[in-house]
Amino acid sequence: MKGKAEIREFVQGLLTNYGDDEPLANGDSLLLSGRLQSIDAVEIIMFLEQTFGIDFAQIGFDKELIDSVDAIDATVQTTMNCKKE
């Protein structure tokens, strides 16, 4: 099932690339804290495009939209709800 667990797993994979095995809380800042680099934002965007069909050209980009697992999940939910409407 696509959802928060999948997002969390993806983010955890990015952190592992950096040898970051610190605990990850869903609200932890990823990009603004420097825990992930800005190029990782692209990985997250591509993941969201491919997995959830989100088009940032339409909704606009802001690092805060993808700065934590919770924020990513909220972005996905908001966009999906807009699509349904």
Place this chain on the structure above:
Amino acid sequence: MDKRTGNSRVARASDNQLATGHAENVLKVLSAYPGVLEAAVLFDTRDGFIAFVVPNDDYLDDVLGRKNSESMIINRWQKAVDLTQFVKGTAPYPVGLNTQGWNSAYTGQEIPRNEMREWLQVSADEILRLAPKVLYEIGCGTGMLLMQIAPSCDRYAGVDFSPATLAKLREQLQSVPSLAGKVEVIERRADDFGSLDCNSFDTVVMNSVIFYFPNLAYLSDVLEKAINVVKPGGHVYVGDVLSLHLLPVFASSIELFLGDDELSVAGLREQIRRRVKLQPWLFVSPAFFLSLPHRFSKVSRVEIRPRLGRASNEVTGYRFNAIIHVGHSDESALEVAFEDWTERELSLQDIRTMMRQRTEAFGIMRIRNRRLEKDVNAFERIWPADASLTTAEFKHQCAEYVMSGIHPQDLIELSKEESGFEIQLSWAACRPDGSYDAVFSPVRPSQFQSTRRILWPKPEPADLLCFANAPGQEKYRAQLIESILTHCRQNLPLDLVPRDVTLVDMLPRTSN
């Protein structure tokens, strides 16, 4: 035959006669492996053989599948650049100065507008001095250089891989009707030159672009095509190249800025190593560009210049410009005697006095670079430091350092104050401490001194081994090393199997 250097495979070993005999066998086996382009071995009485291998790019691309990753990396960067144009809530940028996406690696924030303005002016001035009339710009982005340079050209073709960025540029171009007839912008990858004819431009510009390239082979391919479309007497200008030799200092400087004050020095070292290893950008050595005249008969010489500018940021500090001169030149080289700056640690005033006293050209080498010396000092102190110190304690120690180097921009300004001499700066020696060389030559109206070839101090052989880092290629390179070792285990007695294989971009041509 090595298609890049034109040299056949080179065999080397130590002076140990027994080892030399065995080394021939080891080299024979190594050279027979299809993933090996060139190889050399060293013998150490304790560790045995250590192999240095120049990988075969075709093997990496086709057999190990690197070519697929190349497209993936380019697509990722294209997406990253597109993304910068989708940022919400930004104020409109002035025409010709859309710096969206130019963020500091330290703060993640946009580089200040005044620093970007200086960067643009310095870049445009340097390119305009090449007197371009028919120019092809790879990676024109939002058109910052285009807006400065196109008015002086007869024709300006700008290409970029980011459709979102080009859309912004096209919007801006509508507000400058005078450029309409001579500027065209095309969505195209750097390695796609379409059907351009040989010698169809006098200048190709690639500024702040090549760090997006996936690997050195891709850069070589683009440069070969660029050189092909430039007519004799023209130039390929490669600007804002991230210097490979400064990558460790750059990584250390960022980690010291970002690092948690409570982190130990041991932890800090680990972060620096990780940042170097996982660096997503392509860092290139000046030595790579200096090798171009040996590879392409159309290239007469290459200049390597540190970036000018007063701003203190990663762009001025860690990047250089390579100016590739295309076409045969029979000009004689300006022979200059170089004084070693480190012997007397000359001050700016000392140099001013020298300019007033001398009548012939003179050079100064190894000038400590004031822009970087704090970063270099910290980097050099991290490794011998007490590993249990905290980052805050370490920073406190570093703060006591007293600078003695000379800012490159101070020398440029000195030459303006002291009329009669002009100055050229070079980073051709590839030193990992960022020190630079300078030549001061009397201005003689009959000679166009700034275009003369200078015999600059050369890199040390050890600095010629690697031409670039390998972003995102860890997997392929590890696979290649493992397959070479497996091949050696299958074809050599166990005690002759190299203990270690190091991948390099070139083997030194001297017996040592």
